[in-house]
Each structure stands twice: as structure tokens, then as C-alpha cells.
Amino acid sequence: MNKSVERWRESPILEYLAELHREIGAMQDGAVATYIPELAKADPNWFGICVVTANGGTYEVGDSRQTFTVQSISKPFVYGLALEDKGRADVMRKISVEPTGDAFNSISLDPTTGRPRNPMINAGAIAATSLIEGKTPQVQLQRMLLMFELYAGRKLAVDEAVYRSESETGHRNRAIGYMLRNFNVLTEDPMPVVERYFKQCSILVTCHDLAVMAATLANRGINPITGKQAIRGEYVESVLGVMGTCGMYNYAGEWFYDVGLPAKSGVSGGIIVVVPGQLGIGVFSPLLDPQGNSVRGIRVCDALSRHWDLHLFNRPGLGRSAIRTKATGVDFHSMRVRTPEESRVLSTCGSAIRLLQLQGNLTFAAAENVIREIMDGAEATEYLVLDFRRVLIISESASRLFHATLVKFAEANQDLVFCNLDHLPTLRRCMKAKFGSRFDEQFRVFADNDAALEWCENRLLAAHLPHAIGQERVSPADYEFFHGLTADEVQVLASQLTNRTWNAGEVIINIGDEANALFFLASGLVSVVLPVAAGQRKRLATFSAGMAFGEMAVIDHAPRSAMIVADTEVSCDELSVADFEALGTTHPPIKIKLLENIALGLSRKLRKANRQLSVVE
Amino acid sequence: MNKSVERWRESPILEYLAELHREIGAMQDGAVATYIPELAKADPNWFGICVVTANGGTYEVGDSRQTFTVQSISKPFVYGLALEDKGRADVMRKISVEPTGDAFNSISLDPTTGRPRNPMINAGAIAATSLIEGKTPQVQLQRMLLMFELYAGRKLAVDEAVYRSESETGHRNRAIGYMLRNFNVLTEDPMPVVERYFKQCSILVTCHDLAVMAATLANRGINPITGKQAIRGEYVESVLGVMGTCGMYNYAGEWFYDVGLPAKSGVSGGIIVVVPGQLGIGVFSPLLDPQGNSVRGIRVCDALSRHWDLHLFNRPGLGRSAIRTKATGVDFHSMRVRTPEESRVLSTCGSAIRLLQLQGNLTFAAAENVIREIMDGAEATEYLVLDFRRVLIISESASRLFHATLVKFAEANQDLVFCNLDHLPTLRRCMKAKFGSRFDEQFRVFADNDAALEWCENRLLAAHLPHAIGQERVSPADYEFFHGLTADEVQVLASQLTNRTWNAGEVIINIGDEANALFFLASGLVSVVLPVAAGQRKRLATFSAGMAFGEMAVIDHAPRSAMIVADTEVSCDELSVADFEALGTTHPPIKIKLLENIALGLSRKLRKANRQLSVVE
DSSP, X not given: OHHHHXXXXXXXXXXXXXXXXXXXXXXXXXXXXXXXXXXXXXXXXXXXXXXXXXTOOEEEEESTTOOEEOGGGHHHHHHHHHHHHHOHHHHHHHOOOOOOOSOTTOOOBOTTTOOBSOTTSHHHHXXXXXXXXXXXXXXXXXXXXXXXXXXXXXXXXXXXXXXXXXXXXXXXXXXXXXXXXXXXXXXXXXXXXXXHHHHHHTBEEOHHHHHHHHHHHHTTTBOTTTOOBSSOHHXXXXXXXXXXXXXXXXXXXXXXXXXXXXXXXXXXXXXXXXXXXXXXXXXXXXXBOTTSOBHHHHHHHHHHHHHTTOOTTOOOOOOSOSEEEEEETTTOOOSBOOOHHHHHHHHHHXXXXXXXXXEEEEOHHHHHHHXXXXXXXXXXXXXXXXXXXXXXXXXXXXXXXXXXXXXXXHHTTOEEEEEOOXXXXXXHHHHHHHHGGGHHHHOOEESSHHHHHHHHHHHHHHHHOSSOTTOOBOOGGGOGGGTTOOHHHHHHHHTTOEEEEEOTTOEEEOTTOOOOEEEEEEESOEEEEEEOSTTOEEEEEEEOTTOEEOHHHHHHOOOOOSEEEESSOEEEEEEEHHHXXXXXXXXXXXXXXXXXXXXXXXXXXXXXXXXXXXXXX | XXXXXXXXXXXXXXXXXXXXXXXXXXXXXXXXXXXXXXXXGSOTTOOEEEEEEXXXXXXXXXXXXXXXXXXXXXXXXXXXXHHXXXXXXXXXXXXXXXXXXXXXXXXOBOTTTOOXXXXXXXXXXXXXXXXXXXXXHHHHHHHHHHHHHHHHTSOOOBOHHHHHHHHHHOHHHHHHHHHHHHTTSSOSOHHHHHHHHHHHHTBEEEHHHHHHHHHHHHTTTBOTTTOOBSSOHHHHHHHHHXXXXXXXXXXXXXXXXXXXXXXXXXXXXXXXXXXXXXXXXXXXXXXXXXXXXXXXXXXXXXXXXXXXXXXXXXXXXXXXXXXXXEEETXXXXXXXXXXXXXXXXXXXXXXXXXXXXXXXXXOHHHHHHHHHHHHHTGGGOSEEEEEEEEEEEEOHHHHXXXXXXXXXXXXXXXXXXXXXXXTOHHHHHHHHHHHGGGHHHHOOEESSHHHHHHHHHHHHHHHHOSSOTTOOBOOGGGOGGXXXXXXXXXXXXXXXXXXXXXXXXXXXXXXXXXXXXXXXXXXXXXXXXXXXXXXOEEEEEEEOTTXXXXXXXXXXXXXXXXXXXXXXXXXXXXXXXXXXXXXXXXXXXXXXXXXXXXXXXXXXXXXXXXXXXXXXX
16 A cells, blocks of 8 residues: 555646656757846746646646846736835736837837836836836835735845846846936836846846746635735736736747747746636746747746646636526425425415526626526526535625616515525625615525525415415314324324423424434424525424424434434423333224324425435435 | 616616716727828717627627728737648747837838738738638638627628728738748739738728627637637637737737736727637727827727726636545545445545545646645545536646646555546546556546445445355344334234335336335335436435335335335335334334334434535535
8 A cells, every 4th residue: 555655645637747848858948048147147047837726736847946137027016016005007008918029128218108018017117117116216115025925925025136236237137227317207216226127137046936826816816825915816817917918028929829828938038927817837947039038937837728628718618507496386395394385385386486596607798698598497486595505606786787687676576586696705706886875685595495485485375375384273083193193192292292382492302312202293384394404404304384394213212313303492292212112012003093193294205305305416 | 676687788787888888988089090081080079888798798888889990900810810821930930029110001021031020010910811821712701701700700801982982092012022022021023912802901890899809808708699619729728829929019918917908909999808718899989199009099998907806917816725625534424424444444544535625727737736735645546536516617738737636646555536527528638648548547536426436436435345245144133223122013013015126227116106015125226316407416415225215204204205226126115104104003112113213214314414514515
């Protein structure tokens, strides 16, 4: 066994990355960047790959913990901070978002406005750096560094040697700074901004950091390792937007065509790739192609995009319908055990109740599907239950569609109720925002479809039956387990009964209790419930007057296996197990009839449970 | 009721579009294109919006059936046909995919190779037109028209007046044609190609057509209305790729930043937008902005992207885990009713069996999650059941991950089995491609988790119990329902039994049969099954020798409600209902003991069913 366990320590995902690292590591094409002298010291053999998923799964091979300077990969992150600090409109006035097709160090200012074409070229990046808030340049730099630390999930530092090297040779960027000043894109002295930009490019990161940073963007701005927010979710799409069209210098079009993912590369040899909602990729290899992108890095990303189906435009269709099952109140009932009269009404009029069980990711198109189904049957529906138990996520737009539908139901005097929503706060928030103070009254939510169905059934029954439900009082002669007994036999048994009462909410039987009596319900309602996860209870059945409970434990002598709770004030007649057993010798005919009735009751419950099992599965 | 039904005819989605149409229709900015004289005749008030979902839901408002010429919106579709005809590599040699930031009619050839920068500018589009296969220009044109008809789902025609107008004034495009010839991008006479390009631009479409064409791309190339394939799925990502970076002229960057979706506009005022996997949008309003895009069209798309959360980079995180439930063989059993000895083994060693029920969309990142969970528990697992019942879709990459995992299990002598895969052909195809002729032997698939669990349990029991399962023969004294009877009483009952035998596969009891006997199983295995959807059967229980069945119908006198099928050769002792009933007067003590045992059996089954219900829900 040990050997097999050993094998199991290697995930097939890690194995694939190791194989890719071996294969692509053999390539020696490209050259280390030399335009900043300090960068030329990089070892051309360095090669690391790291993948971090949006919920923190981490896979890394090769030199994934080797530090290098972040360079241009800093640009989208600083742009994101500028968006947070100034808002989208103000930033857009300073920096456009059009791809240029030009090289990374081209000046690319709009000839009339001087606005840099996009924030991924140096001009746009320097403009973004200038937009970071802070009373002093020192504070601005500190805020920027803090932002990178939130993304990476660890303390970071500037490589002072690289910074000095950048500063000593960065005349082109100084020229860009003054051009921006000339057009009033920068309104302050451009030199401190350019120096801050050099420091920003000289922050030391690892390939693992890059993957965590990318995963943070993939996870709507929340670092999946630390759980901390690095950027507000609403700005993530803007950062990814410019990475998508402008992230790979003048290779951006081909990149998006082949790899189909927002990305950013840097001249020190790093590439980050973001797969929204799924994962982040960091690759590091300093050998660059003429456009300034890591040769091995591009190969790795291309392979991962293909092998893992990550291309954003390579998406399957809608898949299975958002509607898992449809049922009406004729074939799907609540666990409430109904009297024959009530059952008759439900089987005649139950089609006015509809249940739709939804599933999967309720994006706009999936919700549209549900709305179409609702409308197809709206004519005959008086009560509609939407069960969200198997819904994994719901979007804002889908939530708004359900709100609009609920309003239509209310206008038409039809009831639309919801259940199993605990895991979907988006829908509740949307309803609250729309309904305001009328929220509780308009938006009816039940814990599960059983409770929702019972509510609908009760409303339907109240409309069709003259007398109130569950209010009658039954005498022993009418107990269902007494069926077939003569008047004398009823008399004999009744004399052995003890009457007890409970208030609503009281526990009549607890799990594990010794089984010492059989209960006949004279008046009120009781429910059989099971505790399920996290303090919740699942109802197995509800009984009304005339019915019996507690017979299973009497038969098999096992401790009670479910709770019985009084739903209303309850009055019961108890028959002790000792008296029940003694009947076998004192009154065999009574015992036989009781046993037949008990077996009959059990077999009815079993049939119902089996039917329920075949529906839910 | 009628009034409410009336209201219900209007979907909230259509209402929203109508409101948007009213609001944006009030805008009068922009001007009708005049560079082709015939286009200047368009009514500036025309305004239509149409949305078609990837499964065919259609919503349209305004002038959605007004015809106009398709113009540049033809470009991505013809590019797609060129990819199908020549393959990606050959097309890439002729046409690059870099965005230019230049205006729509710029010549934009690479200065050294003459390769057009992308297929969305006229130069690239004319090059793409030249790549369409066909022996004669006429055939080439016909094939192109046929392709558009597959996308639109109806017959289409060229507007000859617009075509003549384009041809009479299209000197710039003729110049482009000769430039392409000069660089050998075109190797034939460029003039017929340019004429074909004019015809292509003059095809008459409606806003509804545009939405269907876009929905076809959203649905991986299959027209959601006709079900016909308009382009092979593998090329859809390439078409969407160039639309994403180059589809909106020199507004492409800002478009992708704001709207975040692949799109294409045309000078006649149309825009198509594709939301991969969800829907297609067509908008038509001839008032253009200076970049040549429909003013109202851009407003509509912007509003829809925001209101319906369609921005490709605005994606939620992973949502709920891909693992719905985890269980082991200790707390989750197959429906096979086990002997006390077998039950003891399963409760002692059952933790070697693990069941994972998966859910949602199994993309790469979701599958990674599953693999991590599998690995966490791999040490203690001998048998792993993966249940895909609630999985909606599975990607190729996720399928490959499960293949790699299966190989690892096999190497470690552990068993990994699959169930509920009928709706996921991708996984099966992937396994078949990987395993080849060893497919059936390596890839073990069961209809449901009950069958898979039974197989695992049987293997586990075979390893822990000396004797074979289900082979013994039991005499009446050991029948479970005879428990507590004296030897004399057994004798009395045994004399009333009739023995019958069945072959494996035979039906012993059918649904609806009259209940005229109680069965005691002397040898063999029988299963209680229910027919569920589409010829499938769901097993409720399996009984082995010594157990009884058919008691429920005997108790409640209802017709049989489930099938009983012989799994092996079966020998049963029957007790007729008449004999059973008569025992009440002839032998009350026997009747009481039988009834007690029947009630005991029913209560055990009910407890099991209730337990099962609380696990599955």
C-alpha cells in the first residue's frame, strides 16, 4: 500500500506541469534583455511555472521562487489602483484604452490630446503612476507597494540596484514624462513621477507571486490564499479589459487569438495570465523574443490554454437546462399527512401548484430559460414554487429577472414563492434593494420545498374546504389504528389509554428515547423531524388528529430514531408497550387487528417514502 | 383571470428591451453613411433590437425585420469560412490578427510583408474573400451565400442596387486589391475578388438575422433555430478572437473595455454581439458616429452588457464547490439488503469505499478541486465512486484529468469507478481515445451510484468473507418472518407453502399484479425495481435467501406497486393470501408472530428509506 500512497502524492496536474517544464526548458531561443544593464545579469536558464486556482490550489515547478523585478507586469495593477483612487471616468480622461500595434517603448500619444493610447505602454503607465493618491511621493510609493503586497500575500521590496540602473538609463521615459507634462496629462513636475515609476518596475517578485497576483484577479480581487481584498471587484473587469487587448505589446492580437486570455508580460521575463473565475498563471524565463515577451513563457501559456481549454471564446453551449425537474401539486406533495378529504382536493386541484427545481449557474441566459418555462405554464398556475437548492451561483441580472417575474405574479394575484436560498445572498440583496420596506411582505422564502409546498397546499385547501385545517378533535373509535375493532374492543383498549397534552413547539419524543408507548393523536398537529446539518431540521411527516405515531420503535424495540414535535397544542392518548404486548395473551383478536393496522400504516409510509425517493433521485 | 394571463404574455425580458428601445430611440445623434450613395437612402429613424439565446429564445423590438445590407458585418463570417477552407496556418500566412487603432478604410498592410494587419479591415477582408474555395468565381460566391444562409437560417439575396453603387464608387478597395496583388497576398487578378467582396457586403439581412447569426457563434457554430451547423466549432474561437480585438474599427479597445464582448459593426448601421455560450445580439440603427459605428447600437450593447452582466471579464469566482457530497461505505450503502454478517463487515471496513457526488460545470479549475479532494483521502481509499449525476457539463481538459487520475488508481491497485455518465459523452470519448482497445476493461461505468456501490461492496465482502455471496440455500425454520415460531408452528406453516422457481432475469411480480401471495426466498437473489424514465429501472432493494417479499400488498390489499425481478436462479416458497388470512382464526399465535415480524421488517425498511431520503436531499 505504501508504494501506491507514494505515487499519489503527485497530482496529475503537477506532473503535467513538470513535463511541460522539461519539454519547453530545452528551448534556448531568445535573448536576455540588455536595455537596462542590471537585467542583463539574469541567468538565461531560469525557468519557473506556477498555477494558483481561484480557491487557492497551488502547483509550481522549476525556479518558481527565484526573485526578479516585476517590470511592466506592474502596469495593470497600478492602473487598477488608479481606477480605485480616481474613478473610471477621470482615469479615462487621462489614459485611453485603444491597442496600438506599436512596440512597448513607443511614445504613442494621441497627436491632438496627448492622451496615451493605453495604460500598458510606458506613457500610459507613467500617467497611471501619477494618479495614485498620497500627500507625498513617499506616501504614494508606500500605497503602491502595499497594494502589490495585498496581491502577492507577502512583504515585497524594491531591488535598489535595478532601480538605480533603470534610473541611470531611463532617458526615454523622462522624455515621455515631459511629453505628458507638455499635454497637461501630468500637471506636476514629471521627474518624481518617473522615478516612482522606476521603483514600481523594480519591485522584486517570484513566479509564485505572479500566479497568486493573477489568481487574485481571477477571484474578483480577493487573494485566494490570504482572503484579503487587493482591488474592488468592480474594477477587475477594467484591468482585465486592457490586459486583454494591450497586455502583450505588439503581439497582443495574436496572443488573444491563440491563447484567448488577458495577460501581461515584462522584460525581465515574467508573464501573468488570468483565467477569470478559474485560476492565475505565472511563468518566468528571461529569454525574450523581439517583441519583448518571454519565449518559453508564451509557449507555456499557449500549451496550458490548449490543454486546459482555457481560451475565453472556446466555451461550450448552455449545457443542460437550468430546469432540473418540473412537478405539480398533483404528483408532488409536502410531507404533511393529509386526511382523505384533503387528499381528494389536492389530487383534483393540485395542478394549480407548480414546482420548478432549478440547477447550475443562473447567468442571464439560464434565467431566461426559466422565465420562458414559467410563462409557458403561467395560465394554469396559481402557486409557483421555485426551488434553488441545486443552483450554484446566481448573477445580478438573473436576480433582477426573478424580481420582475415576482412583480408580475403579484399584479396577477398569483403566488410566487422561493425556497432554499441560504447560499444565494445575491438574490436576497437584489429583492431587498428593489422592494425596500415591502421586502418581507413581497418576497416569500421558505427553508425547503416541503415547507413551501405545504404553504401552497394550505392556501389551496383553505379556498376549497369549508372547515379549518387541523382543528378537529377525534375520539378513540375513530383512531385509524382502531379500524375494524368492535365497540366492545374499543372500550377495552380505551380503558388502557393515558391522556397527555403538549404546547406548540414542545418535543414529544426525542432521538434516543426508550420506546415505551404508542401514541394516538386526539387533537392538534405533530411533525416527525430529523436534525440535519448546522442546527437545521428536516421534516419527514406531519400528522393530524386520528393518526398514530411512535409505532416503529414499539415494533422493533429500538430507541426512537426521529424527533416528534408538537406543531400546535396537542392532546394524545398513550398505550404503553407493556399493555400492548399483554394483548397477545389477553385479547388475541384485538392484537391481530392492531398489528394489521400498524403494518398497513407502515406499508403506506414506506410506499410514500419510496415514491419520494424515486422523484428526488 | 384573463387579465392576468394577458399581462403574462409579455416577458420581463421583452419589456426591458421595449423600454430600452423607447429610451435610446429618442437619441438623434450621428449621421447616415453617405460614402456609398445607395446607403444614404436609409431612414435615420429605423431602429431594431433582437436577442436570440443559444437555445433559441427570441426577443425583438422595433424595426427588427427591416432589411439592410450586411456590409462589414460580413467580414468575420467570411473569415471563418476561409479558416474552414484553408486551415488556420495558411490563413495566418495571408492575414495577421493584430489590431491597428486605425480607421476602417485604412490600408494597413505590414510595410515589409504586405500582410493585412487583421481580417476586420477592408484589406484583410478582401484577402479572406479571395481564400474561399470554388472552381469559378460564381461557385465561390454561391458557397459564401450558402454559408450566410446557414447562419441566418433562411434564404438571403444580394441588393443589386447597393452592389452597383458600391462597385461604381469602390476605387479605394480596388487600390487595396492591387496592393494585395503587389505583395502576392492575392495571386490572381484582384478585380473579380473585389467585385465578390462588394457583393458580399451587399447581402440583405435584418436585425433578427444578425441576432440569429450571433447566436450561432454563441452556440459553437450551430444555428439554435434550425439546428444546422454553420461553422465547425473549433474555428468559432478564432472568429470571436478577431472580433474581440478588431471588430469595432478604431473604437475596438474602448468597446472591449466597456462592453467586454466580441462584436462587429457595419456602416449600414448594424452591430452583432456574441456572448459565448449564452446569446447573440443584433442591433440596427443607421445613424453612425465618426468611427463608423451605430450610435444607438453602441448604447444598446453597452446597456445590455451592464444590465445582463454579460462583460466577459465580469465573472464570479468558482461559486460552490464541485463536490456536492462526500460519503464512505460506512454511512452510505447500496440498496442491496445485506445479511447481518455482511453488514458487520461493511460497517467495519466500509471506509475503504468512498463516494464523491460531483455537481455543476466541470471546467479545468472545478476538476482540479475534485482531484485535490481525491488525493487528500487517497491513502485510505480502496474503492472510489465518482457520481456525475449532477454534473451539467464537463470540458475536455477535465476529462483528461479524470483519465490521468484513473491511470494512477490502476497503477496503485485501487479501484476508481464512474456512474451517471449518460449525459456526458465528452468524458467517454476522452477515455476511449486514451485507452483504445483497453477501454472497456479500464473504464468501469455504472448506471447509478447504487450499482457502483454494490460492485465495490461485493469486492470488499469477497476479500473479507470466506464464502461466496448469495449462494446459500435456506430452510423455512430460518426464514426471517418465521422468527419466534416453535418447531411445531414452523411445521404447520411449511405445510401451507408452495415452492416455485425462476431463471435469472425473469419477472416474479409485475406492477399492477393482484396481491395473492407472500414470498419466502429459499435461494438466489431478487431485486425490487421501479421503471423510471426512458426504459431505465431504479433498484429499491435486493434480497437474498431467508428474506421475504411481497408482504406490503398482502397487508394493504393494493395491487403490486413495484417489480420483483430474479437476479439469479431463484427458489421461493409462497404463502397464499387466503391461507395467511385464515391463520387469524385457525392459529392466532402464529398470525400474531407473523404480523409482528412483518411489521418489524416494514419498520426496518422504512428506517432505511428515511435515512436514504435524509442523505440524498
